[in-house]
Structures are given as C-alpha cells and as structure tokens.
Amino acid sequence: MALFDSMGRRWLALFKGFHGNLSFLGETTKEWLGMLVHPGRFRFGDAALAFERAAFDGLPICGGIGFLLGVILSFQSAAALQQFGVEIYVSDLITIGLFRELGPLVTAIILAGRSGSAFAAEIGTMKVDEELDALTTMGLPPVRFLVMPRVAAAILAMPILTIFAELAGLVGGAIVLEMMNVPNAVFWRHVAATADTFMILFGLGKACLFGLLVGLVGCSAGMRTQNTADGVGRAATAAVVGGIVSIALADGILAVICYAWNL
Template identity: 40%
Template sequence: MNQPAAGFELDTDNASNTATLRLYGGWVDAASVPEFRDVRAQLTALTVDNLRFDCDELGDWTTLLMSFLLSCASYCEERGVDVDTEGLPENARRLLSIATSVPAHQRQQPAPRPWWHVRSPSEALRELLDDLRVSLAFFGDICIALGALIAGKANTRFADFRTFCYQSGPDAFAIISLTSVLVGMILGYLGAVQLQQFGAGIYVADLVTIGLLREMGPLMTAIVMAGRTGAAYAAQLGTMQASEEIDAVRTLGVSPIEFLVIPRILALVVTMPLLTIYANLLGIVGGGIVAGGMGISLLQYSSQAGAAVSIAHIGIGLLKSLVFAVLIAIAGCRSGMQSGRNSAGVGRAATEAVVTALVYLIVADASINILFQHLGI
C-alpha cells in the first residue's frame, strides 16, 4: 500500500514552553527519510524545555526512524531539554529506552605530562618489558606459522612470495648500487689517508674488501632495506589493518601470520644475501676507483683484493645478512600488524618499523662481531 513520504513538522507552545515534533508518512526508504540536521536547525532557533512526539499519522517504520529518534534524544540531552516519549509507538518507545539507558562510553584521554616530566626507571622498565613480551609473542606466532608451512598446512601462497621477492630484490638494485659504490669509495678514501703515510697504499684493497665483506656490505644493505622494505611492509599491513582487511582474513579462518607475514619474511631472507653479494662487488669496484686515483693499477688492486678474500669473511657477511633480513621483516610486519586504524596510525607504524629495525640491526651487528671476536674468526 502506498504511503505518503516521510516527514516532520515542529510546533511550539510558548505558554508551556513545549515543542511538539509531529512525524508522518512511511519511514522505510532511506532516500526519502528526512535527516536530523533539519530538525536540529529548527530546535536550535527555539528556546524550549520539553519535547514531545505526535505519531498519529506515522506509517510503517524501520531502524531509520530509530536512528532519527536517537539523534533527537542525544541532542535534547546535551541541551538540557526533557523528552516525552509517550506519543511514540510502543515498540519504538521501548527501543529508544534501551538505547538511551546506558550513556555512551567516553574514552578518557590521559592528562598531558608537563615538559619537565621525566619517566621513572620503573616506568621505563615496565614499558620495555611490555614491548619485549609483545615482540616475543609475535616471534612465537611466526615460528608456529613456519612450522605449519614446513608441514604443508600453512595458508601461504607462492605467488605472494614471488611478488615480494621482486619488490625487495630487483626493485632495490638502483639504490643498492648507488650506496654500495659510494661506501666503497668512502672506505677507500679513509684508508688511503692513513696508509699512504706509511707507503702502504696497496693495502687499500685489503681494507675495502675485508671491510665490505664482513661489515659495511651487509650493514649498509640492511639499513637501506630497513628504510625501504621494512617501512613498506609496515605501511602495507597498516593500511590493511585500517581498512579491516586483516579482520576479514581472520573471519575467513585464515591466519594473517601465515597469509601475510610469512611470504614477506621469506622473500627478504632470500633476497638479502643476494643483495649483499651484489653490494660487496660494487663496493670493491668503488674502492678500485679510489685506488686508481692513488696510482695503483687495476691488476695490482684486483690481485690484492683477491688475496684478501676468504671463506670466513664471506660467510660472516652472509650470516649477518640473513639475521638482518629476519629482524627487518619482523620489525616491519609487527609494526604493521599492530598499527592504528587510521592514516596517522599507519604513519606511526612506518616510522616505528624503521626505528625498531635500526636498533635491532645495531644490537645484532655488535653481538655477532663480539661473538666471532671471541671465537677468533
């Protein structure tokens, strides 16, 4: 049966300081239902103490009416206007009573700390322990997902792994090439200044080769990848968190760690050693450019560099690259998975991923160096 379009009329009784909101028509079509801002504009222009409803001409209604009534009740509560719901249909009156029986939750914002406030050692320690607990829990989830992958039961797609390998590998050639050549030249210049004083300029090749293979090659590659790939992982997963895509994955019964995190970690683990080898070669070339400026021939430089190369130096560098790859991927994925659900949260996640990865890299690099120093390798 056709019903008149939904609408309202607002009448006032100055004697009793009461406003009557007459509702009529069918409140079932979202396209024709009036919006509350139209009523609010009229109520704002009035000075009344009471608001009552007249629904004698109201037709069929749905939750569109309830949303309208709830907005009216909230507005009147803010303005200190009493609401009389006796004129509403019984079902609508009950629903409105339930909706307004509990006040809306107001999230309390922590009081801003004064600029002179300094965190106590116990507070800093508690935050550190909480962060460590969350990190260990995330690492444990990754280990479980890797176990499921080895058992052939993980929801990990090879297509995703291949895509991330390309993103973290060939796409990074340009920036890795530039930084590697420049780092090799810097090492060459630093060594040349000192070695020429003793007439040992030829050993620039040893300095550049060993320094790149053991230390600067893996570390500089890791730093570049932390700022490039680690932040990208955090931004990708943070955006998915903000758009509730990760929640959708969980709803489908799929582990986000298996589906989203594991392919990214494996891709970086595969590509980092290859990028490190590539960076080492270009760094040695950069050192050769400096050596050529010192009067050392290409044959002398290549012969001395070849003599400095050893399996131990190469192995230590590749081991560092594997450890760095895992740390960068974990830092980026963890920040993205725990990102806030807005654009600001995604930005903070990307920043946190880079900072956390850099801290991890420095601690891991120092620990590995100390370990092999004690082992005499």
C-alpha cells in the same frame, strides 16, 4: 603522584609492547613450523612479489650506496696509508670491511628504510581497512598470509643486495686506487687473496640474519598499527627505527662472539 602515574603508564606500555612482540614471534614460529609439515600452504606468489620489490627494485640504491662506500673508504684509508707508501693495502682493508661488516650492515639499513617501512605500511593499511579482520574471520591466520611471504622475501633479498653492494664498493675502491696509480690488476689480485670463503659466507649469513630481523620488525610494526589518523605513519617509523636498532644489536652480539671465538 603524577610522576609515579606517568612512570607506571610507561612501564605498562613497555610491557604491553614486549608482550605483543613476544606473542607475534611465537605465532610466527608456530606458522613456520606448521609450514614444514604443509609446505603447500606457503604463498609463493605473494613471496615472489615481495621479493621482486625488496630485491630487484632495491638494486640501484644498494649499488649506489655500496659504490660510494667503497670510494669513501678508499679515500679515507689511502690518506693514512700513503704516508707509509702502502696504499695498495687499501684494497685489503675495503675487502675485509665490506665483506665482513659494512656490506651486510649498510644493505640491511637500506632494506629497513625501503622494505621494512613498506611492509609496515602495507600491513598497517590493511589492518586499518579491516582486511586483517577479514582474514581472521575467514580462518586464515594473517601471519601465514601476510608476514611469512614478506619475511622470506627479506631473507632471500639480503644476500643478493649485499653481494651487489659489495661488488659496487670494490669497483669504487678500484677506481680510487687507479687514480692513485695502483693498477686495477694489482687491486683485484689483492681482493682475491684477502677474501676467503669463510669471510664471504660469514657476511652472507649475517645478511640473511639481518633480513630476518628487518622482515620481522617491519611486519610486527604493521600488525600492531593503531586505528588512528597517524597510525600507519607511526608503524612505518617504528619499523625503520626498530629494524635499525635490532640490526645494530645483532651485529654487536656477533662481533663479541667473533672476538671470543677468534673467528
């Protein structure tokens, strides 16, 4: 009996969570559509502040991780390719890997850890301090006031961070190949030949999608913060875990679509 009780409670909690996410998504969509009619309602100042924190403050960590990613990819792939004397193709490999997949993916994971958790903690603290109730009773929808500027900031920050991480990764690859006696000029010529416009735009499109997911998941976790001692901490954890899971899911779906459409 206890087993059924426990299972029932878990299913109920799961359903409530799903219902909560769905209504949050509906409310956010409604507000975005409303914004198309009244663009003046968008809080540009709040979005600029969130963008500054998400994008510019995140540049050093994204650059650092991107650089290390380039270095690691180069060393790992060079070991295999050197056996055939074609280590120059390391440049092609890291270009494709960074622009198509790893650049947006790793940057999004960093954004989920830095900004997704920050969004959840900020909004969660505001909820605990009754600031969300204050907005509601003033007739200001918290989604318009708090969620939309942050989601917009995450969407806009991702391409910038991704490009920065990708360039840093290429610099890391160039340094490693230089150490393997591949001249820098040759490396960059291969990069330019491999990176076509579609590949770059596809990667940036993915980055925007991941930014949207990180923003939505982070803000949703914040809005559902429980008024308990560990409520804000739990919300921040949920934002990071949920953000990474949603990014991985979306990336998997995109990989299948790319394969099916031969992109």
